[in-house]
Amino acid sequence: MTIQLPILRDSALSVMAASCEPRPPANSVGMKPVKTLKVGELARLSSKTVRALHLYEERGLLDPIERSKGGFRLYAEDSLVRVRWISKLQEMGFSLTDIQRMLQQWEHSGSAPAAMLRVGELLKTKLAETRDQIARLRLLEVELESSIEYLETCPHCSPQQVLTACTACELHAQNEMAPDLVAGFHAQ
Amino acid sequence: MTIQLPILRDSALSVMAASCEPRPPANSVGMKPVKTLKVGELARLSSKTVRALHLYEERGLLDPIERSKGGFRLYAEDSLVRVRWISKLQEMGFSLTDIQRMLQQWEHSGSAPAAMLRVGELLKTKLAETRDQIARLRLLEVELESSIEYLETCPHCSPQQVLTACTACELHAQNEMAPDLVAGFHAQ
DNA sequence: TTGCTCCTCACGTCACGTGAGGTGGC
DNA sequence: TTGCTCCTCACGTCACGTGAGGTGGC
Numbered sequence: 022m023t024i025q026l027p028i029l030r031d032s033a034l035s036v037m038a039a040s041c042e043p044r045p046p047a048n049s050v051g052m053k054p055v056k057t058l059k060v061g062e063l064a065r066l067s068s069k070t071v072r073a074l075h076l077y078e079e080r081g082l083l084d085p086i087e088r089s090k091g092g093f094r095l096y097a098e099d100s101l102v103r104v105r106w107i108s109k110l111q112e113m114g115f116s117l118t119d120i121q122r123m124l125q126q127w128e129h130s131g132s133a134p135a136a137m138l139r140v141g142e143l144l145k146t147k148l149a150e151t152r153d154q155i156a157r158l159r160l161l162e163v164e165l166e167s168s169i170e171y172l173e174t175c176p177h178c179s180p181q182q183v184l185t186a187c188t189a190c191e192l193h194a195q196n197e198m199a200p201d202l203v204a205g206f207h208a209q
Numbered sequence: 210m211t212i213q214l215p216i217l218r219d220s221a222l223s224v225m226a227a228s229c230e231p232r233p234p235a236n237s238v239g240m241k242p243v244k245t246l247k248v249g250e251l252a253r254l255s256s257k258t259v260r261a262l263h264l265y266e267e268r269g270l271l272d273p274i275e276r277s278k279g280g281f282r283l284y285a286e287d288s289l290v291r292v293r294w295i296s297k298l299q300e301m302g303f304s305l306t307d308i309q310r311m312l313q314q315w316e317h318s319g320s321a322p323a324a325m326l327r328v329g330e331l332l333k334t335k336l337a338e339t340r341d342q343i344a345r346l347r348l349l350e351v352e353l354e355s356s357i358e359y360l361e362t363c364p365h366c367s368p369q370q371v372l373t374a375c376t377a378c379e380l381h382a383q384n385e386m387a388p389d390l391v392a393g394f395h396a397q
Numbered sequence: 398t399t400g401c402t403c404c405t406c407a408c409g410t411c412a413c414g415t416g417a418g419g420t421g422g423c
Numbered sequence: 424t425t426g427c428t429c430c431t432c433a434c435g436t437c438a439c440g441t442g443a444g445g446t447g448g449c
Contacts (some may be wrong), residue, residue: 027276061402155350158339158346202414304411
């Protein structure tokens with residue numbers, strides 16, 4: 022994976038030099054050592070474990086730009102964007118294998134708009150799935166609420182009452198079925 | 210786990226007998242064989258695999274009422290309620306171990322209102338977590354939408370454009386950063 | 398030198414998936 | 424007898440968790 026530097030870079034630098042802001046460290050030209058992160062720092066910043074970051078490397082999803090003399094992994098600051106990107110895709114339900122495939126498709130597609138089109142399609146599919154998932158969770162939310170409400174009655178029941186009698190409890194209206202979340206306990 | 214039959218059963222039966230509906234098979238008294246389900250049927254009805262149902266049995270979450278002479282598991286119809294209950298708890302993020310613990314607490318608590326109180330507390334905690342999860346997914350939804358919108362511009366880009374040039378694409382406003390979901394591709 | 402961070406194996410865990418080889422029941 | 428369903432091992436998978444034993448770097 023070779024990265025071409027955008028051509029604007031020089032003019033961008035001169036604009037910054039002309040401003041009154043303190044000059045940021047030159048980190049793209051190689052004169053000063055580039056600011057890097059050790060794996061523990063990257064882990065902390067991304068809320069991942071070191072083990073997870075190692076795994077992403079094994080799977081080809083993340084690479085340190087170099088190693089220290091002692092073998093320590095040194096990451097570019099950009100890696101944080103990559104790791105957060107992985108996290109988001111995982112939250113949407115992509116597996117690491119899915120993500121691996123997406124990256125490969127991306128790298129092997131010569132034409133930029135074609136690659137972007139593919140990405141767009143994937144995101145649209147996921148948007149639909151995310152909406153489904155939200156709908157499912159809202160149903161669960163309603164169910165939780167009504168189960169909690171149903172259970173509000175129980176503290177007024179006699180403490181001597183045995184659990185097996187709950188199937189015919191006289192405190193709840195006779196036509197009021199126990200909600201599934203409660204009924205599951207006595208099922209069987 | 211012994212189940213006491215509710216006392217209303219007989220009167221319920223006689224009400225049914227008095228109606229004009231065809232008499233349903235007597236399935237609680239033991240005169241006729243009780244309607245049971247084989248594991249495959251239960252799997253189909255609950256959208257689980259046979260393997261999963263076996264696992265629930267190993268973990269003490271589900272038990273067939275009997276076995277056929279040939280060793281086939283035979284489940285009560287009630288088992289479907291139990292399996293759906295397990296599914297719902299899993300959707301909320303409970304592990305099988307969690308569910309196992311809940312059932313044990315339930316079975317070992319002598320007092321019914323106390324058991325219900327515990328269940329109520331657990332459900333309240335899960336309600337909060339479910340709401341958090343919904344909030345997270347809605348953020349993702351918004352992010353997906355804006356990423357998709359951002360990518361709408363790309364089909365108008367020259368097909369000869371190389372991917373590495375996307376970091377400085379002139380079709381997107383210069384101050385418009387690529388959304389994280391897109392930026393993750395070129396990060397590193 | 399001390400203490401914290403990092404390294405590479407390598408086995409464990411969770412909720413199943415996926416055969417292998419054999420049998421039940423209509 | 425055929426075909427579908429079921430049985431019990433038992434190993435595989437996914438995304439890490441969790442040591443074990445050793446070293447880097449301020």
